[in-house]
Amino acid sequence: MTRPTARVLALLEILQxxxxxxxxxxxxxxxxxxxxxxxxxxxxxxxxxxxxxxRGRYGGIHLVPGYRMPPxxxxxxxxxxxxxxxxxxxxxxxxxxxGVPGAxxxxxxxxxxxxxxxxxxTLAHRLDALLTxxxxxxxxxxxxxVQADHLLVVVEAARxxxxxxxxxxxxxxxxxxxxxxxxxxxxxxGRWYVTAADPAAPGVRTFRVDRIExxxxxxxxxxxxxxxxxxxxxxxxxxxxxxxxAVRLRVQAPVDAVRGMFPAGIATLDDADDEGWTRVVIQVExxxxxxxxxxxxxxxxxxxxxxxxxxxxxxxxDRLTAAATPAAEG
Numbered sequence: 001m002t003r004p005t006a007r008v009l010a011l012l013e014i015l016q017x018x019x020x021x022x023x024x025x026x027x028x029x030x031x032x033x034x035x036x037x038x039x040x041x042x043x044x045x046x047x048x049x050x051x052x053x054x055r056g057r058y059g060g061i062h063l064v065p066g067y068r069m070p071p072x073x074x075x076x077x078x079x080x081x082x083x084x085x086x087x088x089x090x091x092x093x094x095x096x097x098x099g100v101p102g103a104x105x106x107x108x109x110x111x112x113x114x115x116x117x118x119x120x121x122t123l124a125h126r127l128d129a130l131l132t133x134x135x136x137x138x139x140x141x142x143x144x145x146v147q148a149d150h151l152l153v154v155v156e157a158a159r160x161x162x163x164x165x166x167x168x169x170x171x172x173x174x175x176x177x178x179x180x181x182x183x184x185x186x187x188x189x190g191r192w193y194v195t196a197a198d199p200a201a202p203g204v205r206t207f208r209v210d211r212i213e214x215x216x217x218x219x220x221x222x223x224x225x226x227x228x229x230x231x232x233x234x235x236x237x238x239x240x241x242x243x244x245x246a247v248r249l250r251v252q253a254p255v256d257a258v259r260g261m262f263p264a265g266i267a268t269l270d271d272a273d274d275e276g277w278t279r280v281v282i283q284v285e286x287x288x289x290x291x292x293x294x295x296x297x298x299x300x301x302x303x304x305x306x307x308x309x310x311x312x313x314x315x316x317x318d319r320l321t322a323a324a325t326p327a328a329e330g
Contacts, residue, residue, distance in 0.1 A: 184230025
């Protein structure tokens with residue numbers, strides 16, 4: 001939702017409170033000039049909202065008495081875009097108001113509640129399942145395009161603990177039909193994922209929502225394991241997925257301390273051994289960026305492989321040494 005659109009909605013919210021407001025008062029409350037307020041009023045009139053401007057000493061701007069905003073007529077895709085925009089702003093902290101973090105959070109919560117309130121009840125109920133059920137691994141980025149109905153169906157199924165039949169295409173282009181028990185929905189690195197149990201295979205699986213071709217909710221129910229963390233399960237799956245290179249190292253610190261030394265979702269860790277070394281594996285397609293990440297590890301560590309990484313580490317060490325060496329005095 002763009003800022004002008006949000007302010008037009010804010011203007012309508014003020015006018016619905018009743019009474020006649022001067023352009024100066026509205027401009028101050030919206031943080032714009034009076035000319036912009038008049039442009040917003042014209043926009044509301046174009047949308048069919050009966051806003052009147054009364055001239056004279058006691059004039060101002062008001063809604064026609066008795067008008068009430070009808071249910072917001074949005075398609076599922078449009079409503080999903082609006083709500084996800086609000087959620088994304090709340091997660092990233094990008095929608096500050098006056099530089100006060102608390103104020104931005106309150107404003108976004110309020111805006112989300114107002115949007116849900118004026119949507120048709122069935123659609124609002126589905127979006128509420130998304131808001132209460134989704135988990136995030138980090139502040140949101142630009143999300144991949146997903147079919148709104150697919151996301152909403154699987155979110156509702158996770159909330160209601162209903163099995164789902166889906167047609168899925170994996171990263172290799174292989175198509176399959178399967179029944180899964182969706183434990184939770186996670187937004188990670190601009191993608192939407194389902195963490196689910198597949199009764200036909202052991203363990204928890206992850207599925208990208210944008211790769212779901214078709215799905216439907218099935219009769220029955222299932223139980224989610226107590227204490228299950230959908231975001232944590234996804235990060236472990238992402239970190240453990242095989243790639244071109246497996247970087248193996250030992251870090252001299254407890255596993256909980258080591259976990260915070262690496263970006264979320266890139267490393268798998270084993271408990272520290274008797275000598276206090278935690279084993280770490282990082283699956284990567286390219287090695288060029290790994291030395292920079294390892295350079296930020298604040299405790300002793302040993303790289304066990306691959307051998308192709310060693311010259312890259314030595315090159316970084318040489319550059320850092322050169323940068324720290326004073327220039328020779330002439």
